[in-house]
Amino acid sequence: MSSEIALKSEMNPEMYITPQRLNEAIRSSDIPCLILDCRSAADYHENHIRGAMNVTIPASVIMLRRLANGKMNIPSVIRGAENRERFNCHWKTHWIVLYDKNTEMMKSNGPCVLSTLFRRLQQDGCQVVCLQGGIVAFKNQFPEWLESDSAEAREADLSLDNLRITPLCESDSEAEHCDSGLEGEPSPNDPPFPVEILPYLFLGNAENSADLEALQRHKIRYVLNVTPNLPNAFEDKGLGIKYMKIPIQDHWSQNLATFFPEAIAFIGEYRFIIF
Numbered sequence: 623m624s625s626e627i628a629l630k631s632e633m634n635p636e637m638y639i640t641p642q643r644l645n646e647a648i649r650s651s652d653i654p655c656l657i658l659d660c661r662s663a664a665d666y667h668e669n670h671i672r673g674a675m676n677v678t679i680p681a682s683v684i685m686l687r688r689l690a691n692g693k694m695n696i697p698s699v700i701r702g703a704e705n706r707e708r709f710n711c712h713w714k715t716h717w718i719v720l721y722d723k724n725t726e727m728m729k730s731n732g733p734c735v736l737s738t739l740f741r742r743l744q745q746d747g748c749q750v751v752c753l754q755g756g757i758v759a760f761k762n763q764f765p766e767w768l769e770s771d772s773a774e775a776r777e778a779d780l781s782l783d784n785l786r787i788t789p790l791c792e793s794d795s796e797a798e799h800c801d802s803g804l805e806g807e808p809s810p811n812d813p814p815f816p817v818e819i820l821p822y823l824f825l826g827n828a829e830n831s832a833d834l835e836a837l838q839r840h841k842i843r844y845v846l847n848v849t850p851n852l853p854n855a856f857e858d859k860g861l862g863i864k865y866m867k868i869p870i871q872d873h874w875s876q877n878l879a880t881f882f883p884e885a886i887a888f889i890g891e892y893r894f895i896i897f
Contacts (some may be wrong), residue, residue: 624762627870631850632791633702636751637750637751637752638725638753638754639719639751639753639754640754641751641753641754641755641759641760641763641764642763644719644760645760645763645764645767647717648671648672648767650674653716653717653718654712654715654716654717655665655680655716655717656708656709656712656713656716656717656718656719657671657673657674657701657718657719657721658675658676658677658718658720658739659671659674659675659676659677659721659722659757660720660721660734660735660736660739661676661722661723661757662820663676663678663701663820664821665672665723666701666771667770667771668729668770669757669761669767669768669769670757670769670771671721671757671760671767671768671769672767672768672769673699674721675701675702675705675708675709676700676701676705677699677700677701677735677739678699678700678701678819678820679699679735679819683733685817686733686734686735686738687733689738689739689742690733690738690741690742691694692742696709696713696739696742696743696746697709697710700835702776705854713746713748714748715884716748716749717749717751718743718748718749718750718872719750719751719752719753720736720739720740720743720750720751720752720753721736721752721756721757721760722735722736722752722756722757723756723758724757724758724759725752725753725754725755725756726756736744736752739772740752755893764841774877786796806852816830816836816840818840820853822842823889824842828849828852831845831847831852831855832855832856834856834861837856837863842863843862843863843864844863844864844865844866844888845864845865845866846865846866846868846885846888846889847865847867847868848865848868848870848878849867849868849869849870850869850870850871853867858865866884866885866888868881868885
């Protein structure tokens with residue numbers, strides 16, 4: 623029996639791999655695999671399976687819909703240039719193993735990072751499975767295969783080096799992915815805006831920008847306003863909120879890249895910001 627057939631035989635119909643089988647694959651290298659951690663950056667830094675790569679996409683229905691519809695390429699949501707290169711080199715030939723805390727979100731009706739990425743990888747023709755029981759089950763059985771990041775690695779998140787902004791797909795074929803069932807109203811599992819996409823870096827919308835209570839709750843004092851006509855709501859209110867405005871339309875034809883240096887400088891100077 624080939625290693626590939628052996629792997630398939632140990633999965634349930636929902637395409638799971640057991641912690642025991644993943645441990646064997648890691649130890650023996652008989653089935654080369656790429657492991658993607660679908661949890662938050664903070665949870666990933668705390669502990670993750672050795673060699674796993676972190677996916678950097680907030681569990682927002684808008685962001686998940688873009689990923690499902692092919693408007694974000696998968697390498698762009700993987701943390702770290704070396705990891706992105708490794709994924710690009712091996713996604714066609716390696717098994718891809720996804721995990722989150724305990725894979726319970728896969729059973730819910732609403733979208734989550736794990737289920738959306740699973741469907742998208744399937745659509746792209748990848749050999750993809752989910753870790754049964756998630757990192758909780760794996761840690762209980764094989765704690766020696768978990769590792770934590772150093773303080774230097776955690777601090778690097780604050781430098782924005784891992785933030786990537788991806789344009790719409792250029793080819794028609796890439797843009798024709800189905801939406802993986804993400805149409806309709808946001809589910810109760812979808813966290814409200816603003817969403818923390820990196821430590822101290824939030825993504826929000828027009829409603830959030832005028833919600834003083836939300837800004838204060840998240841200790842946001844610096845706002846990057848990427849709209850042509852939305853006012854800086856609290857600029858002259860003496861509340862200590864600083865603004866930078868990029869007057870650009872939310873349309874593919876707009877050249878957002880020309881504003882990157884100024885925007886990155888603004889973001890990098892401060893710890894609290896909302897888009």
